[in-house]
Amino acid sequence: MQTPPLAIHVSGLHKSYGKMQVLKGVDFAVAKGSIFALLGSNGAGKTTVVKILTTLLKPDGGKATVAGHDVVSKPEQVRESFSLTGQSAAVDEILTGRENLIMVAKLRQVKNPRQVADDLLQRFGLAEAAGRRVGTYSGGMRRRLDIAMSLIGNPPIIFLDEPTTGLDPEARIEVWKEIQSLANSGTTVLLTTQYLEEAEKLADRIAILHQGTIIVSGTLAELRRLLPPAKAELVERQPTLEEIFLAIIGNKEGVRR
Ligand SMILES: Nc1ncnc2c1ncn2[C@@H]1O[C@H](COP(=O)(O)OP(=O)(O)O)[C@@H](O)[C@H]1O
Numbered sequence: 001m002q003t004p005p006l007a008i009h010v011s012g013l014h015k016s017y018g019k020m021q022v023l024k025g026v027d028f029a030v031a032k033g034s035i036f037a038l039l040g041s042n043g044a045g046k047t048t049v050v051k052i053l054t055t056l057l058k059p060d061g062g063k064a065t066v067a068g069h070d071v072v073s074k075p076e077q078v079r080e081s082f083s084l085t086g087q088s089a090a091v092d093e094i095l096t097g098r099e100n101l102i103m104v105a106k107l108r109q110v111k112n113p114r115q116v117a118d119d120l121l122q123r124f125g126l127a128e129a130a131g132r133r134v135g136t137y138s139g140g141m142r143r144r145l146d147i148a149m150s151l152i153g154n155p156p157i158i159f160l161d162e163p164t165t166g167l168d169p170e171a172r173i174e175v176w177k178e179i180q181s182l183a184n185s186g187t188t189v190l191l192t193t194q195y196l197e198e199a200e201k202l203a204d205r206i207a208i209l210h211q212g213t214i215i216v217s218g219t220l221a222e223l224r225r226l227l228p229p230a231k232a233e234l235v236e237r238q239p240t241l242e243e244i245f246l247a248i249i250g251n252k253e254g255v256r257r
């Protein structure tokens, strides 16, 4: 069987802040054009992984490549291959949606910044609100604008660090739709999330980061198979990722749940 080309490859990644070891040997791989969810609770180290992959932070050990380039020895090439939408929105509240997009398009020196902005506004359902100050936007609209901004220049890889944290359920669904359509257009998406449901809905593959390592990774179907069979028989419906998560952590810690 041929292995698909990788957009991201991480092996044995270590990172400490002072004496606190946050990453203790993290391994995973993301196939080109797929959606990969890095799932973990608050403080698990998700943002730390994203910062290392986006060259904002140096690892203490291990190796990571993005678009085939080593994040430590080839940071410039890595930076050309991705865009990052971080946990705090980068949009300017005083500017309108259109102005925000044009500004970024000019900064990234793309051709026809106005055309690029208008196309993105259309695609993200923001055309009507384009002339309004972002300060008046809802949470979901801002996050969609944020994602639209990160697409300027057509990066092959996009990192979304907790794209729906703090959004209400309706806005979350709006953002999910956009992430899905991103992947359909061939972009590789690595997203981090604390929401099991989000990983379940969006991701081709899911990796659970827990206490410094990836305790399990695979497709949702593969993760479901890890659930103890006796338990699976007891429930008529499919187990949720949350149940899988708890079952795995329970097994790891030797706790019977
Ligand atoms: N710059 C820093 N200095 C010290 N500790 C940090 C720093 N950044 C993150 N941490 C700690 O490292 C752990 C992992 O953080 P983070 O990667 O932000 O987790 P997540 O994104 O999964 O919530 C947390 O305990 C956090 O408090």
Ligand SMILES: [Mg+2]
Residues within 6 Å of the ligand: 046, 047, 048, 087, 161, 162
């Ligand atoms: Mg984080």
